[in-house]
Amino acid sequence: xxxxxxxxxxxxxxxxxxxxxxxxxxxxxxxxxxxxxxxxxxxxxxxxxxxxxxxxxxxxxxxxxxxxxxxxxxxxxxxxxxxxxxxxxxxxxxxxxxxxxxxxxxxxxxx
Amino acid sequence: xxxxxxxxxxxxxxxxxxxxxxxxxxxxxxxxxxxxxxxxxxxxxxxxxxxxxxxxxxxxxxxxxxxxxxxxxxxxxxxxxxxxxxxxxxxxxxxxxxxxxxxxxxxxxxxxxxx
Numbered sequence: 001x002x003x004x005x006x007x008x009x010x011x012x013x014x015x016x017x018x019x020x021x022x023x024x025x026x027x028x029x030x031x032x033x034x035x036x037x038x039x040x041x042x043x044x045x046x047x048x049x050x051x052x053x054x055x056x057x058x059x060x061x062x063x064x065x066x067x068x069x070x071x072x073x074x075x076x077x078x079x080x081x082x083x084x085x086x087x088x089x090x091x092x093x094x095x096x097x098x099x100x101x102x103x104x105x106x107x108x109x110x111x
Numbered sequence: 112x113x114x115x116x117x118x119x120x121x122x123x124x125x126x127x128x129x130x131x132x133x134x135x136x137x138x139x140x141x142x143x144x145x146x147x148x149x150x151x152x153x154x155x156x157x158x159x160x161x162x163x164x165x166x167x168x169x170x171x172x173x174x175x176x177x178x179x180x181x182x183x184x185x186x187x188x189x190x191x192x193x194x195x196x197x198x199x200x201x202x203x204x205x206x207x208x209x210x211x212x213x214x215x216x217x218x219x220x221x222x223x224x225x226x
Contacts, residue, residue: 045217
């Protein structure tokens with residue numbers, strides 16, 4: 001079945017560092033891809049999405065490009081802030097209407 | 112953006128009792144709603160998918176008689192944890208999606224503690 005694999009955390013960076021969180025997927029057909037963020041004690045918020053190959057999703061300085069050839073959707077940000085500390089989930093939505101999540105990556109940003 | 116409201120945000124109940132969690136889409140019609148369970152420091156486990164007016168589809172290993180899901184209207188779905196036990200303590204999150212929309216919107220989650 002469909003699945004999402006993302007790098008395990010926690011990831012600890014200093015403020016203004018460059019961030020990459022890797023995400024790869026397995027799916028039949030052409031899924032939509034998402035990054036969600038979860039702040040402590042809260043639900044999930046959609047960070048960005050891409051619905052077809054070569055699409056780039058972006059929001060709040062974060063970017064991810066849908067790479068069909070490598071089945072990847074890596075999350076990047078050029079300069080992280082302390083407020084970016086959270087858990088980030090890569091997810092896909094395939095033809096069966098379900099949203100499948102990766103295990104999440106906890107990000108700590110040090111001032 | 113679209114808002115999904117989940118209530119209550121926290122609940123403590125005694126072992127053996129039942130607890131109902133509500134999930135409402137406030138400004139759109141949710142043809143599909145999803146219920147997830149999240150264990151500490153882990154990912155979201157999809158429990159079931161419900162479409163308005165029809166029975167929920169449960170994931171393998173999820174007891175449908177224990178986790179009752181009702182999606183009676185386009186704006187409301189409920190999850191009832193019946194005869195709760197301490198091992199049911201968890202963070203439950205709902206999400207809602209509009210017809211033909213790939214994006215799902217999430218509630219803020221419910222922390223259930225069974226004592």
